[in-house]
Amino acid sequence: MKSWRLGLVLLLCAGLGLALTSCLGTSPAYISTNKTHNVHMIVKMNRGDYWNTVKLGAEAAAKEFNVKLTFKAPDSESDIDEQITMVEESIKQKADVIILAASSYMGLAQVVDQAEYYRIPVVSVDAEVGSAKVKTYVGSNGYEAGQKSAERLIDLLNGYGEIGIINFTNSTSGQTSSTGTIDYGARDADEREKGFLNYAARFPNVEVVQISYTSSNTADAEQLTRDMLRNHPRLRGIATLNETASQGAGKVIQELGPGPLKMVAFDSSPSMLEMLQDGTVQATVIQNPFNNGYLAVKYAVEATEGMDVPERVDTGTKLIDLDNMLWPENQKLLFPFVR
Numbered sequence: 001m002k003s004w005r006l007g008l009v010l011l012l013c014a015g016l017g018l019a020l021t022s023c024l025g026t027s028p029a030y031i032s033t034n035k036t037h038n039v040h041m042i043v044k045m046n047r048g049d050y051w052n053t054v055k056l057g058a059e060a061a062a063k064e065f066n067v068k069l070t071f072k073a074p075d076s077e078s079d080i081d082e083q084i085t086m087v088e089e090s091i092k093q094k095a096d097v098i099i100l101a102a103s104s105y106m107g108l109a110q111v112v113d114q115a116e117y118y119r120i121p122v123v124s125v126d127a128e129v130g131s132a133k134v135k136t137y138v139g140s141n142g143y144e145a146g147q148k149s150a151e152r153l154i155d156l157l158n159g160y161g162e163i164g165i166i167n168f169t170n171s172t173s174g175q176t177s178s179t180g181t182i183d184y185g186a187r188d189a190d191e192r193e194k195g196f197l198n199y200a201a202r203f204p205n206v207e208v209v210q211i212s213y214t215s216s217n218t219a220d221a222e223q224l225t226r227d228m229l230r231n232h233p234r235l236r237g238i239a240t241l242n243e244t245a246s247q248g249a250g251k252v253i254q255e256l257g258p259g260p261l262k263m264v265a266f267d268s269s270p271s272m273l274e275m276l277q278d279g280t281v282q283a284t285v286i287q288n289p290f291n292n293g294y295l296a297v298k299y300a301v302e303a304t305e306g307m308d309v310p311e312r313v314d315t316g317t318k319l320i321d322l323d324n325m326l327w328p329e330n331q332k333l334l335f336p337f338v339r
Helices: 003-024 049-064 080-092 109-117 142-156 187-200 218-231 243-256 270-278 289-304
Strands: 037-042 067-072 097-100 122-125 136-139 161-167 206-213 235-240 262-266 283-286 312-314 318-320
Touching (some): 037 049, 049 067, 049 289, 097 289, 109 122, 122 289, 136 289, 142 187, 142 235, 142 283, 142 318, 161 187, 161 218, 187 206, 206 218, 218 235, 270 283
Parallel strands (some): 037 097, 122 136, 161 235, 262 283
Antiparallel strands (some): 283 318
């Protein structure tokens, strides 16, 4: 490993330590830690650096607030039926509270209402769900994140050219799952895409020529990228809207070698930071998955104790590039070595 890359590793690890310290030192005195809280967290997928970091934050909060944390996730973000089953199981197991990162905005709405019927509060994390029964949402603003991606990519292209987008679910498909639930896709995917397109619409010389949707599979994202490049040989930029799409598209662009194609990615996996360093990717929009997990558990505990919780908790997004990735405040957001 080159010495400068080793320095980057050490700095990022130090940032992770700072983030852990800052979160673990904020236990509010008014939350009772004498009672054990039975919290079930159900996220979109059981793999990936992003979800591993969400889990890490949740586990930190669980230790602080005396929580018995049960973590569940399907193999794929597109497995709506499995998520529904997991929520139903948590209801039967009499969880004190359920934390849910819904893979489908409307597909999980009915089972969330069911949890409320059994007096089990639901906290939404990362992706919203179409139920008025949710106690609070903890996560980033997807629309603003999409706008940040578009702003940087269009700036890189000097305000003109063809752009392709690789998103992670098609929120307008309206397909029916095997349980009879209508799947309208993930709300965060929809909001990021809307934000990007609305910003791009300001530029008459920018054309979004194709939007493709991956089922959270890296190989699928790679193939979608190859198809997009073949269909649009004059493509000047690609925006990817989640970690899996970013890894797949980045791998294809990396294989092509240096060229005029620009890419703005999403999230901060180790491979994405490597691609920032070698110039494959020019920027990435990152969230705060550690805080998402930590705060979701914190507010879940408050909800079980009958406390008022905010309707929304925006944990923010930030655009990272080579110029700012080593800033101390940004190191706290970059968790590339979570296992």
